[in-house]
Amino acid sequence: MNQAPKFTVALVQMRMGPDPEANFASAVRHIRSASGRGAQIVCLPELFRTQYFCQREELALFDLAEEIPGPSTKKLAEVARETGVAIIASLFERRAPGLYHNTAVTLDSDGEIAGIYRKMHIPDDPLYYEKYYFAPGDLGFQAVDTSAGRVGTLVCWDQWFPEAARLTVLQGAELLFYPTAIGWHPAEKDEFGAAQYDAWQTIQRAHAIANGVYVAAVNRVGHENGDVLGNRASGPGLEFWGGSFLADPFGRIVAKASHDAEEILLGEIDRALIEETRRNWPFLRDRRVDAYAGITQRFLDATRSTEK
Numbered sequence: 001m002n003q004a005p006k007f008t009v010a011l012v013q014m015r016m017g018p019d020p021e022a023n024f025a026s027a028v029r030h031i032r033s034a035s036g037r038g039a040q041i042v043c044l045p046e047l048f049r050t051q052y053f054c055q056r057e058e059l060a061l062f063d064l065a066e067e068i069p070g071p072s073t074k075k076l077a078e079v080a081r082e083t084g085v086a087i088i089a090s091l092f093e094r095r096a097p098g099l100y101h102n103t104a105v106t107l108d109s110d111g112e113i114a115g116i117y118r119k120m121h122i123p124d125d126p127l128y129y130e131k132y133y134f135a136p137g138d139l140g141f142q143a144v145d146t147s148a149g150r151v152g153t154l155v156c157w158d159q160w161f162p163e164a165a166r167l168t169v170l171q172g173a174e175l176l177f178y179p180t181a182i183g184w185h186p187a188e189k190d191e192f193g194a195a196q197y198d199a200w201q202t203i204q205r206a207h208a209i210a211n212g213v214y215v216a217a218v219n220r221v222g223h224e225n226g227d228v229l230g231n232r233a234s235g236p237g238l239e240f241w242g243g244s245f246l247a248d249p250f251g252r253i254v255a256k257a258s259h260d261a262e263e264i265l266l267g268e269i270d271r272a273l274i275e276e277t278r279r280n281w282p283f284l285r286d287r288r289v290d291a292y293a294g295i296t297q298r299f300l301d302a303t304r305s306t307e308k
Contacts, residue, residue, distance in 0.1 A: 002146075002147055002148055005271055005272055007269050009040070009043070009216060011246065013219060013262060014026060014030060014045060014220060014221070015222040016049075016222065035084065035085045038266070040147070041085060042088070043179055043218045044087070052238065053228050055226040055237065057129050061228070065092040065093060080108065080109055081109070081110060084109050086108050086147055086148050088105070088153055089107065090103070090155060091103050099135055102130065102133075102137075103119070104117045104119070104177075104179055105117075109146070115144030118136075118137030118139050119136075119137050121157045121161055123156075150172050152169070152176050154177070155178065155180075156181055158178065159178045162207060163295065175214040176216065177218065178216065178217045181219070181240065183224075183238040184196065184239045204217050204245075205251040209249070211283070212283065214247065214267075219240060219241065219257075221261060222239075223240075224237055224240065241259050242259045246265065248277075
């Protein structure tokens, strides 16, 4: 692993069309561009090969899934070796007949797979019907070494859970990547849109602060109806709100993308700032690890014993 004082990351905020191969080609162009601008590790949005198909439940859409390792990881490995950058790619994984995951693969700059993370928290909300497609992850939370640095990857809905961030950081992650597909329901945007985006950014900045770590949220942009395989979901679709950002260990936004355009967002990870922040805010030191047993329970009955 690179132990230089700093390394550079790129967040690819992109728009997806109905053709998976065109989306893949666009992602590769963005990776090459980011490499040319000095990036050492590049993260793509969640499920970047297609429009967000989970807006409806349809058996035929399982045909979008692929094995890991498989065609996408093979092609991305070639790009990683060509450009000398590590790549984080979110893919629809076919693990076995009838068993599928929402999976993020970390490919190192030599093209080798450094880590595979299967999304742990699976949503089931209007137009986000992911439980139909994805089994919950079973590889746990993890941090992996790359040629750039030690990083952890979590996926979209995972970003709302402080437990996921903490357990990843406790394994030494210097940076948390969150490849994401999140947007507004058009009918709700005027009333709730600003508050929804603010909450999304705030919870992830809180992970940065609570753990003394960098956080990178990588979203898509554009209005989508899940147009793929020649058909689309009915209804108003989703407006993906972009707004990808990088926050430092103090929770400050050091780079932020627009809400409506494709962008390559570059940012610097400064290991000295991680050290300095944790010395002044020693949350990891002051954790009461002897007192947290209840965190593994679904809910704590208020009438239970309060033994000390």
